[in-house]
Amino acid sequence: MKMATKSSTLAELINRLPDPDEQGLLSNIDKETVDRVVSQIKEGGQKSLSGLIDMIAEPGRGDDVKPRYALHCLAVQMCKPDEENPGEYLRKHYPCSLAATNPKPFRCT
DSSP states (O other): OGGGGSOHHHHHHHHTSOOOOTTSOOOOOOHHHHHHHHHHHHHTHHHHHHHHHHTOOOTTSSOOHHHHHHHHHHHHHHTSTTSOOHHHHHHHHSOHHHHTTSOGGGOOO
C-alpha cells in the first residue's frame, strides 16, 4: 500500500479511520475519531494535505480507501459555515507547483 512510504505520523493518523466491511462499505464509523483525524490533517497544513493527496492512487491502481475517505471528510468539514473557505485553504496549503506531479485528478489547470 502507498501509505507505508509516507510520513509515519500521517500514515498512523489515516490508519485510525475505519476499515471497510466485508462488502467494502465504511459502515462502522466512529465520528469522534474521524473528526479528530480530519482536524489533525487540517492543522498539519501543506505538508499533511500534500502527503494525504500523495497517498491517493490513480483509479484501479491501489488500496487507498482510507486516504480517499480522509480527503472526503476534510472537504465536508471545510464546507461547514464556520470553517475557512475551502478554496482559500487549498490555495494556501496546496499550491499548483506541488499539484503538477500528482495524478491527473489533482493537477492544477
